[in-house]
Amino acid sequence: MSLSDQNNSSQSVIVDTSRSPYTRLHPAPIKAVVLEDTFWRHRRQLNREIMLPAQYGLCERTGRIANFRRAAGQLEGDFQGQYFNDSDVYKLLEAAAWALVGEDSVELKALVDRLIDVIAAAQEPDGYLNTFFTFERASQRWTNFDLHEMYCAGHLIQAAVAHYRSTGETRLLHVATRFADHICARFGPEEQGKQFGNDGHPEIEMALVELYRTTGQRKYLAQAQYLVANRGYGRVSDRPFGRFPTSYHQDHLPFHSLTRLEGHAVRAVYLNCGATDIAAERDEPELRIALDTMWDSMTSRQMYIHGGLGPRHQNEGFGPSDYELPNARAHAETCASVANAMWNWRLLLLTGQARYADVMELELYNSILSGVSLDGKGYFYQNPLSDDGHHRRQEWFGTACCPGNVSRLLSELPGYFYSTTDTGVWIHLYASNSAALTLPDNSTIELTQRTNYPWSGEISVETKTAGLYDLYLRLPGWCKAGWTVTVNQEAVGYELTDGNYLRIRREWRAHDVVQLNLPMPVERMESHPFVVENHKRVALMRGPVLYCVEGVDHPDTDVRLFEFSESDTFEPEYVSDMLNGVVVLRGTAQVRATEADWEERLYRSQESAAHANSARRAAVTAIPYYAWANREPGPMLVWLRTV
Ligand SMILES: [Zn+2]
Numbered sequence: 001m002s003l004s005d006q007n008n009s010s011q012s013v014i015v016d017t018s019r020s021p022y023t024r025l026h027p028a029p030i031k032a033v034v035l036e037d038t039f040w041r042h043r044r045q046l047n048r049e050i051m052l053p054a055q056y057g058l059c060e061r062t063g064r065i066a067n068f069r070r071a072a073g074q075l076e077g078d079f080q081g082q083y084f085n086d087s088d089v090y091k092l093l094e095a096a097a098w099a100l101v102g103e104d105s106v107e108l109k110a111l112v113d114r115l116i117d118v119i120a121a122a123q124e125p126d127g128y129l130n131t132f133f134t135f136e137r138a139s140q141r142w143t144n145f146d147l148h149e150m151y152c153a154g155h156l157i158q159a160a161v162a163h164y165r166s167t168g169e170t171r172l173l174h175v176a177t178r179f180a181d182h183i184c185a186r187f188g189p190e191e192q193g194k195q196f197g198n199d200g201h202p203e204i205e206m207a208l209v210e211l212y213r214t215t216g217q218r219k220y221l222a223q224a225q226y227l228v229a230n231r232g233y234g235r236v237s238d239r240p241f242g243r244f245p246t247s248y249h250q251d252h253l254p255f256h257s258l259t260r261l262e263g264h265a266v267r268a269v270y271l272n273c274g275a276t277d278i279a280a281e282r283d284e285p286e287l288r289i290a291l292d293t294m295w296d297s298m299t300s301r302q303m304y305i306h307g308g309l310g311p312r313h314q315n316e317g318f319g320p321s322d323y324e325l326p327n328a329r330a331h332a333e334t335c336a337s338v339a340n341a342m343w344n345w346r347l348l349l350l351t352g353q354a355r356y357a358d359v360m361e362l363e364l365y366n367s368i369l370s371g372v373s374l375d376g377k378g379y380f381y382q383n384p385l386s387d388d389g390h391h392r393r394q395e396w397f398g399t400a401c402c403p404g405n406v407s408r409l410l411s412e413l414p415g416y417f418y419s420t421t422d423t424g425v426w427i428h429l430y431a432s433n434s435a436a437l438t439l440p441d442n443s444t445i446e447l448t449q450r451t452n453y454p455w456s457g458e459i460s461v462e463t464k465t466a467g468l469y470d471l472y473l474r475l476p477g478w479c480k481a482g483w484t485v486t487v488n489q490e491a492v493g494y495e496l497t498d499g500n501y502l503r504i505r506r507e508w509r510a511h512d513v514v515q516l517n518l519p520m521p522v523e524r525m526e527s528h529p530f531v532v533e534n535h536k537r538v539a540l541m542r543g544p545v546l547y548c549v550e551g552v553d554h555p556d557t558d559v560r561l562f563e564f565s566e567s568d569t570f571e572p573e574y575v576s577d578m579l580n581g582v583v584v585l586r587g588t589a590q591v592r593a594t595e596a597d598w599e600e601r602l603y604r605s606q607e608s609a610a611h612a613n614s615a616r617r618a619a620v621t622a623i624p625y626y627a628w629a630n631r632e633p634g635p636m637l638v639w640l641r642t643v
Pocket of ligand 1: 381
């Protein structure tokens with residue numbers, strides 16, 4: 001992740017300035033922000049106390065950690081599980097390392113140290129580190145780029161950067177740089193006497209850029225550049241896993257020629273994260289154009305309303321057609337939503353455009369949050385937009401990429417709230433918190449946010465620091481009209497930037513209070529007509545939160561029979577003892593036919609239907625999409641039928 005943090009406790013590491021030359025905004029370190037609202041504080045506590053210990057236990061039980069002990073010569077037996085399983089341990093470690101920021105948890109620190117011990121012990125003398133390719137498979141190292149060696153290295157590097165920034169300790173960073181050095185020495189331009197190399201699963205690109213930012217070693221940036229520039233020529237492998245076209249791992253076209261998201265969704269978006277990181281460090285107009293073109297394609301033709309990406313199970317990604325967005329069959333992997341939040345965060349820093357924060361927020365409150373159950377004990381791999389009641393969260397998966405991705409996002413979350421420029425502070429996300437943000441001139445601006453977001457759009461920001469500076473407040477894309485902003489309850493002059501931030505520049509006093517009010521009406525959303533499944537259907541949103549109807553709230557009527565007319569309205573209501581406290585939407589719908597009316601038929605003529613109708617009205621309760629499948633199984637719908 002690229003949450004650049006600052007830490008000066010090590011002599012041996014040249015510490016990143018977090019000032020990438022081609023970005024408009026500088027990220028604020030995770031430790032600068034303390035989240036105080038119940039919504040996120042509760043989830044981050046679940047992450048620390050339930051999710052991370054459970055993931056650790058599962059990594060032990062499934063042999064993922066034993067594989068490292070085996071590679072270190074501490075354990076007999078065979079390698080266990082899949083060839084990419086090291087990455088789950090690294091992701092868990094990254095999440096646990098970020099979770100240490102501001103927390104004095106002996107257990108968590110012990111977990112982190114234990115993992116670093118086994119990882120360090122498994123490293124080869126030449127820096128290589130992958131437990132699948134040890135002993136009997138050592139001769140197969142780097143012979144098949146589809147087998148995720150660089151992907152796993154990327155996750156190791158990200159874990160190491162997180163651990164260094166969180167604790168100031170360099171032990172894991174040392175392991176990661178040795179492996180990165182091994183890769184840099186071996187793979188690169190053939191004219192430099194190196195070997196062609198790339199990875200079937202992008203991920204290492206963004207990790208290498210972050211390693212460059214952390215160590216100041218330009219070779220890591222050059223390596224990331226090499227990997228992006230040398231993709232797209234069909235050399236990564238002829239037919240990935242013997243069955244997919246080269247677009248599966250974005251090897252069908254050079255990066256600057258890409259115009260839409262193609263192939264495996266997580267790979268595509270991780271690659272874009274890396275390319276965006278490179279564009280933040282170097283003047284790369286061709287990369288910028290490709291990134292912009294892909295973002296436009298994604299948001300106008302390829303993304304689900306909950307932020308999910310990748311409609312197809314077959315390739316966990318995209319097909320050749322735009323507007324292919326099936327609801328029940330949606331793959332929409334949790335990891336792809338995490339990846340998209342990460343990509344949009346990078347684009348936001350590059351540009352200062354609120355539309356990227358809008359996508360981050362959409363992912364956060366919808367298709368990422370649905371990825372974990374309310375008790376923190378189950379995860380979704382797929383996030384469909386309708387279901388008959390069979391899709392349930394699981395404790396773990398054979399391919400267990402998603403749990404760790406949700407955890408690391410929750411651990412990093414405070415780092416996504418603010419950034420800075422030379423003249424002030426940018427507020428991207430809203431939740432009650434206290435922040436102390438350091439500007440490039442080393443002055444610090446302290447402020448607090450108080451709000452009941454996402455249930456209310458009333459946000460107050462209190463300045464703790466006096467002085468002349470800018471406050472930029474994001475005007476969310478979902479807020480179309482009626483917003484107001486005051487300072488100390490009086491009208492205030494502001495500028496609306498081209499990126500949709502309200503800029504207030506003034507001589508601030510301590511305890512000035514900015515009040516931003518964003519009206520949150522219930523919005524009935526419709527799809528582009530080419531999304532055929534959503535024809536004559538609407539989805540409900542309020543603020544950033546997408547809603548759905550679920551069977552358990554409607555014991556008398558199957559939710560799939562509801563029909564809504566334009567005059568049907570919904571009222572928000574906060575219910576404290578439901579789903580950990582949510583705003584639900586209450587309304588009514590028409591039910592023209594019961595299941596019995598259909599007499600077990602699949603099809604019928606419309607003429608015969610006229611006789612069979614038993615129209616009535618039914619009360620409807622819509623719940624936040626992220627909270628579905630936490631009670632008794634039953635049908636669920638996001639896109640509701642209209643009359
Ligand atoms: Zn996943």
